[in-house]
Amino acid sequence: MIPLSWYLALSAVLFTIGVVGVIIQRNVIVLFMCVELMLNAVNLTLVAFSRFLGDMTGQLFVFIVMAVAAAEAAVGLAIIISLFRNRETLNIDEADLLKL
């Protein structure tokens, strides 16, 4: 049986890739995928712990996260589409109206 620590290590790696991607990437789509990656890294942790502890609550959480992620994907993609229509770009740094 694969020990718990392997799952956690994999999850940490995935999460870090997501974080770094969000910070260094400029393409909105990629950025978006990085966010999904982070969510799934957390999901993996939850499932692993759930299995390890024999408690189903963790897996229940995963369902909630997936539902939220689905909603977030719908909203996020809508924003991306409207951003592209207005700006003809997917570069996140060009959407900077909030700056002074």
Next chain:
Amino acid sequence: MLKWIVLAPLIGAIINGFFGKRLGEKLIGLIASASVGVSALLAFTVFFTKLLPLPVGERVITEHFFTWIKVGNFQADFAYLLDPLSGIYILFITGVGLLIHIYATGYMHGDPGYYRFFTYLNLFMFMMLTLVLADNLLLLFVGWEGVGLCSYLLIGYYIRRQEAGDAAKKAFITNRIGDFGYMIAMFLVFTTFGTISFVAKGGVPSFLEQAAALSPEAIWTFGTMTGIALLLFVGATGKSAQIPLFVWLPDAMAGPTPVSALIHAATMVTAGVYLTARCSAVVVKSPTAMAVMAVIGAATAIFAATIGLAQNDIKKVLAYSTVSQLGYMFLACGVGAITAGVFHVVTHAFFKALLFLGSGSVIHGMHEEQDIRRMGGLKKYMPITFATMMAGWLAISGFPLLSGFFSKDEILWKTWSTTALPHGWGKFLWVIAALTALITAIYMTRMMVMTFFGESRFGKGHGHTDHHGDAHHGDDHGHGHHGDPHESPAVMWVPLAVLAVLSIVGGFIGVPAALGGSNHFEHFLEPVIAHVVPAGEATHAVPATVEHGGAEAHSAAPASTEAHGDAHHDVGTERLFTVISVLLGFLGIGLGAAVWLKNPLKSMPKLLENKYYVDEIYETTVIQPLEHTSRDLLWKVVDVKIIDGVVNGAARTFAGLSGILRHTQSGYARNYAAVILIGAIIIIGYFGFLATR
């Protein structure tokens, strides 16, 4: 029934106020006079058929209209109280008011603001009747403020004239100072007695009964009663134009003459005397307050009388005369002769309303000329006005057997023989009052001589009418501005004639016992007026206040026998003083006639002509400093520098701070993500740190 006495003029005011613009002059005048007429009719009916038949000690009729304020044990109702005091007041208010309304329909003829004038006048009648019929201090205050408002509106009636507006503001602001005293007195009454009602309500005796029952030895009684009485007197000085708040009344003459007659001579200005008489149970508990009242009254009387000597505006002479006569009334209240004060209120209402209306008739006939230096010889042009004004003149001068003679003589005698003040004060105040009587006769004679006798002094310089007088804007009298003086129409001289008759016979309701009368007036009022404790004696005052039941009659009886005892004792002296005051009146008339018949334009001392510079003194000591502090300190320093500085400073601080903070907003989404990450790491690190410890 009582409420309709009060409400009838209000209905008139509402009709004229809302629809008057579309009604004709005749109809407006009819509505206004009829509403007051209804009120007068009801007042006389109630007085003679309901109040008089009651037994002497129980002459109280109350009527609950509706409960107005009820909070905790505080209760103020719209409820009316008719007793001998308010009964006398409603009689002369509605009676004289009706006459003046009729007169005004003639006097205001052709004025563009006709409906406005009668709306205000009716509203005034409503407020004045509310004032005198109120059964508690708060409702009285409603009327008190209401008449002040109407006075303001009517003084400033000629809205196009600057001085009318100024005079209106002056009257209102001066009265506010007095009202402040009244309000504090009212609060003090409530905290002391737990009620502000003049009649017992819900088992709680009225504050007048409670005050009357107080033991004079109680140390706190003296202080609190003095406080209440003096504060009420502050209110009275404002409304009744006593020193130091009298300055508004002479200026109030900028209003139309019927207003001067109704509000500023006969009714409103005597509200202070009414208040004193109504609260006499409190006032007599404080010898200090009574002394103050007597001294201020006497001082005002002589002060205003001397000013009246040198005025050249016919209405100003009468205005100062009014101030002076009001001083007499307060002198009477102060020496404990409150019934004599009220008696003088009534006779004064007759002859002063007469004199004012007569002066209005003169002004009308002279085409808005008010300066008596440009009159003279009018008696052949205006015989009726002259004859009626003669009656008023002789009455105020104290001509024997006319109304003013009886009331003034009563006050003079009561002042001399007072027991309410320390020994000797009465004699001193008598000298002042007698001197005032002499001066009164002189200046009234001067006014009459300059107006009606001698050569006529008009016709040559008619160019200066423009800045004088009740300029009737849009004056369309058919005879232009340069005709001879003419007699006024019947609608104006009939009220004059009625008032003249009243001025002549009005005094017979109160002929003192020493002159063979039985002083009905005093005996009628006696049950509602508290009796004075002679100075230095700590006897229990007679609780003679408004209350129901037989206890009243029982307590009033010994007091009146006591009064009779006094009267018999001093009959000789009293008659002697009557002779003295008659002589003073004749001396005054003779002096006035001798001086001014010979030289009607005799110049008077500048000091008197300029009213002792009181207005200038107020200007430099009160108004200027106030203005300077307001402008140079409150506005330019406190408001601009401090208040605005604090507000603007706060705004600038936040603007500066946010100028720094705004740099954190780069607008790059990835920056924000990085900040969130750092925050998350810090929090996780912190919890990790806590866990490892």
